Amino acid sequence: MEQFIWESARSTSAAPSYFHPYNQFLDGGLMSNNPTLDILTEIHEFKKEQTVTISDGQPTDRASAWCEMMNVPFFRLSPLLTEEVPLDCVDKQKLEQMIQETKSYIGEQMDSITKIAQYLKRA
Template identity: 40%
Template sequence: MTEIHEYNMALRSVGREADAIPVSAVVSLGTGMIPVTELKEIDVFRPDSLFDAAKLAYGISAIGNLLVDQATASDGRVVDRARAWCSMIGVPYFRFNPQLSADIAMDEKNDLKLINMLWEAKAYMHANRSKVIEMINLLKYFTF
């Protein structure tokens, strides 16, 4: 969305406003929300012994994992900002992102895990059928 906006602004700045592409709707497809995992307490302190140093390393590792998870989150504030941006300019926004029962790697090869993920995605889309139909009806009117 940012790139489209910047592209359109650049076109307008050079007098090519007719070439600008207005945003008509935004469809956001997530890769699935992983289950929430409990975070054990994180204790960062000055170590007094080798055992304390190992505990400190574990605490720093847990913080690192937490930061990576937040930075790569496919939901949350990033989606909130996209939804707000669309609302500000009057553009319909549709977000589809099923809750998954397990964390699925992008290169997963286990058929059972993949089938379960597909089933959960299908069940999610069925449960959100009215939103899907609303999106389809809106997209029918756009020419691409």
């Protein structure tokens, strides 16, 4: 997608207390004023507790709070596996365990998945 520099600048200045949103874009500072601090916090949390993924924690909490303020439903589906499985894993036993744990998680989350599907049908 091609975008003019002025459009990028306008998008990043779309802080609602000062400027109207540009298209669908809002100032990134609404979610995080200091991404460096956020990533350092996530690294610390990741090292402290290996069962928490980088995609959980503060980013998820902020996204949930933001959705709540806008009265938009928020769903986070992320199964916790009993073992970390690297992206390049070829061990069939580990992959099968991951698949089974994910299928079990999907079954446990069926109410949320059904709600998500209902919201998507309305869109």
